[in-house]
Amino acid sequence: MYSIGQLSKATAIKVSTLRYYEEIGLISKPDRSVGNQRRYEPSTLERVNFISHCRDLGLSIDSIRDLITLSKMPDMPCIKAHKIAEDHLEKIRLKMLHLKKLQIELKRISEVCDQNSIGECKVIEAFGDHDACLTDHRP
Amino acid sequence: MYSIGQLSKATAIKVSTLRYYEEIGLISKPDRSVGNQRRYEPSTLERVNFISHCRDLGLSIDSIRDLITLSKMPDMPCIKAHKIAEDHLEKIRLKMLHLKKLQIELKRISEVCDQNSIGECKVIEAFGDHDACLTDHRP
């Protein structure tokens, strides 16, 4: 049995975050000591590490919740799990595409000014001028 | 003079967002009609377009506030404006780097499973297994 502090140390997830995960139902309510302190079974360690790794991979809490729900149904086909991974990959691809566009515009903007006073600064001008943009960089 | 709805249409910024920008001091408080409705001068249109374009480029409200403050001091050197652009570029570069790592890991994870039941699904396993990762993909 772990106290919340021990679980926190073992997983590198903050105590307050563990309580938050409990509140939103990502980890189930643990047993309590006589003095009302949380006492976790070793299996919770695995669960928290799973959540932590998924978060590091950028998955939303909702997706993680779905994965956890799925993992409790070992006989179901695992297409849904694959879809979660693929959907997330697609999101990442789109984000990168967007950032690439921002990079192009910001490089352009950063290079336009060889002045040295605000009044003539082409960077500030360029920040305000959508028409000069090379791409449609809206989110 | 524009009403808030006209300004909203002209800039494609929602009415509630315009009020929000006023609240946080990004646009100055406009005159009011006899019945207490906002009446904007044409110059506000430019200001909102500037803000809107900066937001589309991913700048934070704070950075935009700094740019607006700077633009009121035309005789100052414009290094600070350049620095805002460059800092933002660097942030974007780092984000892309991070997304690239996530992409690598997620591709790896997506390709491991040729099973068809959750119980044997390698994707779910891989989601939980930090040690199998090729990169340090933490945020």
Next chain:
DNA sequence: CTAAAACCTCTAGTCGCTAGAGCTACAAGA
């Protein structure tokens, strides 16, 4: 003059935590 559209303020919700206030429980040493 009426009815609809637009406007007003204020509050609360989004996501994923995080910090702090004010209190109680537990473990180790004297």
Next chain:
DNA sequence: TCTTGTAGCTCTAGCGACTAGAGGTTTTAG
């Protein structure tokens, strides 16, 4: 056994950048 320090408890509020809605007032077109 007592004390002290750390760790735990609940509850509330804050972050960023909006957005939605309730409940009321003003403007505008016909």
